[in-house]
Amino acid sequence: MTLPASAPTGTPAATPDAATLAAFQAAKGFMPVDEGVALYAAATGAATALRLPLLEVGTYCGRSTILLAAAARAAGTVAVTVDHHRGSEEQQPGWEYHDPEVVDPEVGLMDTLPTFRRTLHAAGLEDHVIAVVGRSPRVAAVWGGPVGLVFIDGGHTDEHATADYEGWTPHLAPGGLLVIHDVFPDPADGGQAPYRIYRRALASGAFTELSVTGSLRVLRREGGRMSG
Ligand SMILES: C[S@@+](CC[C@H](N)C(=O)[O-])C[C@H]1O[C@@H](n2cnc3c(N)ncnc32)[C@H](O)[C@@H]1O
Numbered sequence: 001m002t003l004p005a006s007a008p009t010g011t012p013a014a015t016p017d018a019a020t021l022a023a024f025q026a027a028k029g030f031m032p033v034d035e036g037v038a039l040y041a042a043a044t045g046a047a048t049a050l051r052l053p054l055l056e057v058g059t060y061c062g063r064s065t066i067l068l069a070a071a072a073r074a075a076g077t078v079a080v081t082v083d084h085h086r087g088s089e090e091q092q093p094g095w096e097y098h099d100p101e102v103v104d105p106e107v108g109l110m111d112t113l114p115t116f117r118r119t120l121h122a123a124g125l126e127d128h129v130i131a132v133v134g135r136s137p138r139v140a141a142v143w144g145g146p147v148g149l150v151f152i153d154g155g156h157t158d159e160h161a162t163a164d165y166e167g168w169t170p171h172l173a174p175g176g177l178l179v180i181h182d183v184f185p186d187p188a189d190g191g192q193a194p195y196r197i198y199r200r201a202l203a204s205g206a207f208t209e210l211s212v213t214g215s216l217r218v219l220r221r222e223g224g225r226m227s228g
Pocket residue numbers: 028029030031057058059060061062063064065082083084085086087088112134135136137153154155156160
């Protein structure tokens with residue numbers, strides 16, 4: 001694992017405390033520990049340097065949200081996490097990542113919101129998270145202020161990943177961090193949509209890569225206006 005050599009203003013990399021790590025590991029979700037530690041380090045760096053909200057696309061059951069919330073708590077800011085809670089394509093019945101435990105039997109659709117709320121309550125982090133239930137591009141369109149970190153882990157189709165990138169990166173403050181999950185340069189390892197937005201961010205000239213940990217990429221937004 002490669003932790004960022006320095007956070008936006010040179011803040012040392014941080015690791016989650018034992019309780020946060022235990023809560024992360026106990027939560028339903030897909031992120032391995034090394035990627036979680038890298039996400040936490042990025043979140044801590046951004047939160048400490050900028051004291052702006054940390055924004056996540058793709059809450060699911062709160063596994064990664066725990067890390068953003070703990071980093072936000074330490075820095076005196078807040079994590080905002082966005083999800084419609086109906087699951088991504090690959091989480092629907094019959095697909096590889098489906099979990100029947102998160103289907104609402106009354107409506108017959110996935111609903112990860114109750115599990116997410118239980119996860120956050122058990123971790124003692126409810127006061128440090130604002131959960132937004134809705135489609136990411138619609139939330140981004142009405143979002144009104146700068147954020148210190150954008151973590152993209154929502155829908156993994158080109159349509160969704162592109163909309164997340166285009167919707168949220170304009171809200172990212174200069175010096176803030178763009179973190180993208182499930183970046184697989186080799187198509188044999190996974191879908192290419194997150195990789196394509198990662199390449200697009202680098203090609204725009206607006207971002208510098210800080211770290212690579214498994215499929216997690218941490219980029220820093222440089223000053224000036226974004227294009228591309
Ligand atoms: C891979 S999971 C997120 C995993 C989570 N970050 C973790 O570490 O456990 C993707 C989530 O994105 C949500 N999602 C997919 N497309 C979305 C969209 N357009 N707007 C909001 N949420 C979306 C799904 O409902 C799903 O819960």
